[in-house]
Amino acid sequence: MNYFIFIKDKLANPIAISSLLLLTMVISYCVIMAEAHWQWKLPVICIGIFSWFVFRNSIKHPIIWLTLLTLLIIDLYYNYFRVANHHFMLVLVVIAVISYNYHQRSAILIKNIQLLLVVVIVTSVVQKLISPQFISGDFYYYMMNRGFLFKYFMDILPQSTEISNANAEMLSSLKTSDPNLGQTVIFKDIIPNLGLVSHVFAWTTIAMELLVATALLLKPKSNWTHLMLGLMIFGILCTRIETGFMGLLAICGLMLSKNRYLKWIYVTIISACILLVATRIGLH
Numbered sequence: 001m002n003y004f005i006f007i008k009d010k011l012a013n014p015i016a017i018s019s020l021l022l023l024t025m026v027i028s029y030c031v032i033m034a035e036a037h038w039q040w041k042l043p044v045i046c047i048g049i050f051s052w053f054v055f056r057n058s059i060k061h062p063i064i065w066l067t068l069l070t071l072l073i074i075d076l077y078y079n080y081f082r083v084a085n086h087h088f089m090l091v092l093v094v095i096a097v098i099s100y101n102y103h104q105r106s107a108i109l110i111k112n113i114q115l116l117l118v119v120v121i122v123t124s125v126v127q128k129l130i131s132p133q134f135i136s137g138d139f140y141y142y143m144m145n146r147g148f149l150f151k152y153f154m155d156i157l158p159q160s161t162e163i164s165n166a167n168a169e170m171l172s173s174l175k176t177s178d179p180n181l182g183q184t185v186i187f188k189d190i191i192p193n194l195g196l197v198s199h200v201f202a203w204t205t206i207a208m209e210l211l212v213a214t215a216l217l218l219k220p221k222s223n224w225t226h227l228m229l230g231l232m233i234f235g236i237l238c239t240r241i242e243t244g245f246m247g248l249l250a251i252c253g254l255m256l257s258k259n260r261y262l263k264w265i266y267v268t269i270i271s272a273c274i275l276l277v278a279t280r281i282g283l284h
Contacts, residue, residue, distance in 0.1 A: 014263060015106055018255045019097055021270045023064070025247055026094060028278045030071045037078050044070045062101040069094050086245035089120055093248065110255060114220045117252045121213040128206050135206075137199030144194060145187040146171070149239050160190040208232055216256075226262045229253050233269060241281065247273030 034041065048067030056063060072091050075083055093116065100109040128134045143149045147164030170185040177183050191197065212232050215225040230253065233246045247270050254266035 014255055014257065015100070015109060017263075017267065018251050021254070021267070021274065022093065022097065022248075022251050023068075025244075025251070025270070025274050025277065026068050026072070026090065028274060029090065029244065030068060032277070032280065033071075033075050037074055040074050041071055044074070060101075062098055065094060065098045065101065069098060084244060086242075086248050089116065089245075089248055092116055093252065110220075113252050113255045114216060117249070117256075118213050118217045120249075121209050121216070125206055125209045125213065128202070128209075134202055137195065137202045140198035140201050141195055142187075144198060145190055147190075151240075163188050163190045208235070220256050221258050223259050223262060226253055226257045226259065226266075230262070230265055230269070237269075237273075241276065243273045243276040243281070247277065 044067060048063060048070075052063045052067075055061075069091070072087065072094065076087060076091060093113070096109060096112040096116070099112075100106070131139070133139045140149065145164060145167050147161065147168065167185075167187045167190075170187070174183060174185050189195070208228075209232065212225075212228050215222065215228055219225050229249070233249055233253075236242055237246050250266045250269040250273065254263060254270065257263050257266060
């Protein structure tokens, strides 16, 4: 109960609660990534902890944030082509929060978050539009038949799980076969007319993201904008549990929203995503 009272009080200042949730998410993410390049991260962590204990009352620099940013940059430097897409966004959001600690102008932070959110979603739309495999529906067709999408809803149709497992076995056998034989496999659809469904779903995804990006650019504080953003986040989580990315989008939405009920929705989504990230469920 005290937790919800604390959140209710913090909701009056969305930047404060967003920063707190972002801090929790970044720490969870850094813990998961801690083993990679630990020889560089360990000194950074030690220096950060020492600086916080010794200098936290004498300097105004956000020591914890700077330490976490350094850890993120280390992963970005060594795994530039392999880190998750939202790692880049995470770095930029953290930089925006750190800069806010210096200039203390909420309008600048909100504008930075708004533009970052728009750029990220528009980039996603462009990436999909220039991908023939996506706009044709082939990407969704493959992912659905492999059981990678709507994975946690397949129990409703047990035969779908059996078919996706059979498709996976066929593909695995194909990978181990002699490529000179020119063998192929034909997936069995997990549901009827999956090709058409995949094609429609692909263009629906593009239209939804474009609509949300436009709304965020023109009406970033509108309740309808945040309802669409929340619906998009929820839809992606149902399709594929992109916990890290969706939690980050929800944090950005929380910073922009002015409606108390929408803030609660965002906090619920973020809390669930952080919990899933911490337990390594879904894609962190």
